[in-house]
Amino acid sequence: MNGVSKFVVKKKGLIVALVLLLTVVFTWLFFQVKINYNMTDYLPEDANSTVALNVMETEFGEAIPNCNVLIRDLSIEEALGTKAQLEEIDGIEKVSWLDDVVDLKMPLEVQDQDMIDDYYRNGDALFSVTIADGQERAATDHIMETFGDDVLMNGNAVEQADSQRLAITETVKAICVLGPLIILILMIATTSWLEPFIYLTAIGAAVLINLGTEIFRGEISYVTLAVAPMLQMAVSLDYAVFLSASFSKRRKTCKDDATAMQYAMKDSMKSIAASALTTIFGFFALTLMDFKIGPDMGISLVKGVILSFVSCMTFLPAAILLLNKWIDKTRHRRFLPDFTGAGKVAVKIRNPIFLVVAVLAVFCYLGQGKNQFTYGSGDAAGNTEASVAIKEEFGETNTMVLMVPNTNRNYEKVLCNEIEQMDHVTDVMSYTTEVGAEIPPEYLSDDIRENFYGEHYARIIIYSDLPDECDEAFTLVENVRGSARELYGDDVLSCGQSANLYDMKNTIEADNTLVNIVTVAAIYVILLIMLKSWILPIILILTIKIAIWINMAIPFFAGSSLIYLGYLVVSTVQMGATIDYAILLADHYLENRKKWRAKEAMEKTMGEVIPSVLVSASILAIAGFALALVSSNDMVVALGILIGRGALLPLLVVHIFLPALLILLDKLIFTDKRVPVTMWEMEYYKGDEKNAAASRRPESEGKAAGRTGFLGVKQEETYEDLDDTDIWTGGKE
Structure with a gap:
């Protein structure tokens, strides 16, 4: 530690300039980091729903509908025109509406009224939209610009778009709220008006550098972005207080500030390192989670604590020495009571x-x-004004996609019949329910066949009247998967918001x-x-x-x-x-x-x-x-x-x-x-x-008054570690 402390004291100006330069560089790099708002991406790669999403993208070239768009007061012709407008928006992969499930050339009165009511009711049209991953904000913004106040939207894509709009803004707001309050607390706890700003600069630099280093990982989750900077700052400000307190104590016995800082760095290094170590191991445990949001957050927090430790052992002592005259000029009495x-x-x-x-x-x-x-997101995700309005008019709609091997249409027919009898299932769409198991797929056009059959899997779309997350929805996922496995074995895949959350539940509980x-x-x-x-x-x-x-x-x-x-x-x-x-x-x-x-x-x-x-x-x-x-x-x-x-x-x-x-x-x-x-x-x-x-x-002659700390070593080292010429016995000049 002697070599480090001497270098910091000698090169204090260079260290401060270098850290500030690195802070600027890594702050710029942070704005190049991709923020991931899709929690499903953090499921294990072998989770059933993760595999299902990948297979569906490969075999069918599309994802599950993730946005409902409600537009009021439309005729059938106007609704068809609106559908065409939606399909032209960048980022929208597919739009489904009434014309995809019934023949609009026939009078609606003679067709399945329940099916019609799912898409068109009282002159209001509900479109089922699939928005590409990463395009949620741009696509929903475009929808709002195109249709204005007449449009209502809900769904997972809308939630992600809201998170994209607010994540960085809310992080900045949190810092703006947290910063002044921390300064107030530190002003009460310290004896200088200037010291709190120096502490925040030291830890703030470590926070910004840590965020910038995420460029080497490519992306972080929005949860990590929201939580990690706040936690890093909160748990590591103590390090700055420890060092500053030790420096103040050493100034009373050392001949100059440079010598006092060298001793202070030695005195406080072990206690700061010990404090950082317990925090690091607590955060490190998150990296062992199978649910990847844990490693994402854990890696960021571990890096952050290490960088805060380094900043407090290099930048902070250098900054204190450079600004110590101003610190002394801004001294005040201690406000904390006895x-x-x-x-x-x-x-x-x-x-x-x-x-x-x-x-x-x-x-x-x-x-x-x-x-x-x-x-x-619990119940709150479904309690927005738009979500409530859509559910009141069209009811709850939950979509799950089941994929089974496309080798046996009779099995497929039996399975669909079983699923249709399950509680809360409102509709099942598959080749056997829409076309018939008796008709060979080869007799049909590619457009019809490819809606239901890929190279290896048959796709079955299941609709229910359940919210995405509830015990009944999870039970339905279990029952659907169980029935499919009885016929097809383990080569069964399912995805959809309820299936994704079900896998998330099992993964997190196991973690x-x-x-x-x-x-x-x-x-x-x-x-x-x-x-x-x-x-x-x-x-x-x-x-x-x-x-x-x-x-x-x-x-x-x-x-x-x-x-x-x-x-x-x-x-x-x-x-x-x-x-x-x-x-x-x-x-x-x-x-x-x-x-x-x-x-x-x-x-x-x-x-x-x-x-x-x-x-x-x-x-x-x-x-x-x-x-x-x-x-x-x-x-x-x-x-x-x-x-x-x-x-x-x-x-x-x-x-x-x-x-x-x-x-x-x-x-x-x-x-x-x-x-x-x-x-x-x-x-x-x-x-x-x-x-x-x-x-x-009393302590032996030639030693500073010290005590045994929780590392089992002297918190304050002997003066013999430095030259005798550095000892000041007459008190502070």
Whole structure:
């Protein structure tokens, strides 16, 4: 570290200029990154619906209709003209209407009225439109420009178009909301009006560089774009505060600022690295998900934390040294109050609080497992004004495509008959239902035959009156696939919004166990190395887990649904981002326990750690709630609320439950010799003068006053590491 710190101090101007230049370059590169708004693209490649979409594109040259367009007050002739106009719009692959299912040369009164009502009712025409992937925004904008206020649209393509319009705008809005609030918090927490802006510049540069590096991956999801920058900034601002606090302390004993910064970088590097490491492993667990949105977000967050760490160890110290005179000129008094009294209160009420939290933890653990989950956008996607109007007039329409081998038309006929008898199925379209199993396909024109038969598969289109996402829709997917497999074996494929969400549901639920186990195991190993104790990591992880259970149980007790992806991601993120709160409290407690009995040590500890944890939790909470406030996407809103609550609940649990647990298990932590649970070579105060004197003995001459941190090394190194000429014994000039 000596070489790095000396280089940073010596080349501070060059480092600041280089980082700012890189920030500009990578910010420009970010605008070249493709944003993916289609969650279906993140299903595993071997998922049934993913394979089905690829096969249908190959064999039939088109995708599933993904947009309904309603235009009112049209005659049959006008509707046919409107259909032709829609077909001319770039990005629209296919438009289906009444003329595709009935013979318009015959009077409508003598034809299937139910079929007619699906497309034309009371003079209003509903067109089923297929918009090409990636063209959703352009195509829907063109439709609006062509038909104006007379058109209503809903469907998956419309949802994606809305996300495309708002994703970057809402990210900027979130930053505009978050930035001033973070500055306010940091101004209260620090003693200079200028320092918060320097911190934000250091972390902001890392955020922008991280976004620019996504160019090497080609694209990121809109969820990652919305969430990752906020989280990166929120979890890594602590690094800047750690370094700045260490620098302020070192200035009191070093002869100049350059020397003080070298010591500060050495002092804080290990604690910052340890904090970053637990966060990185929490985020890394996301990369193990089969549902690719996890790796997409996990890679971005891991990169972000690493870049924030590098920025805080290079750019930040260089910037502080360059601007230190201005920092000193803008000093103000510390605004945070003394929290010693809070420690005394927490110790006094520890027993009833422990019992209350323990009982609450049991109920919340059970409650969070009984949540009503959604796997897409939930009900909100179907509650827009346009969606409600279309459903009120034409009813709910859900399309699923089933593909089976085109080897046996008799099997196909039997299968279609079975599907027609299933609950909520309103219509089935296949070769055997529209043409007849008795007529060989070779006798028909290519246009008719290619609607139903590809090179290897027969296509069956199933219509139901169910919303895209509900238990009944998932049951229908299971029943359709099951009936098809009884006749054709495993070579059966299906796709459609319900089928896609069904596969998404199964994939995410399978990811849950793996991600949680890996997160807990990785953080346990890190804490085991840090704390040199096997029981303390269990205590700290349990504390944060209780906070997670409470967070995830709130929707259950409130009677609302919870987006499962948010549940999975935030469970991992909350553990990785907030375990530091527990580590900090335990670290200070272990140090104070050398000099005080358990209760007194905890009182002192609470007064020391509450300000730091309060600032960290407030920033993370504001980041989450800012996302929820500005976003119109229900998945991002859910993630934001969970992140915001997930920052405040650990703050509360760490300061009311963990102290009680540490005091309760104090003897086990320190004195149990039957099992290797004790802190290795850990001294603690037993109440006798011999131990008290030993624990309070002064540091050896030539060493700075230091303490053993949770990495098991001195947080402050000896002055002997630098030249004797650098030692300043007369105080700050």
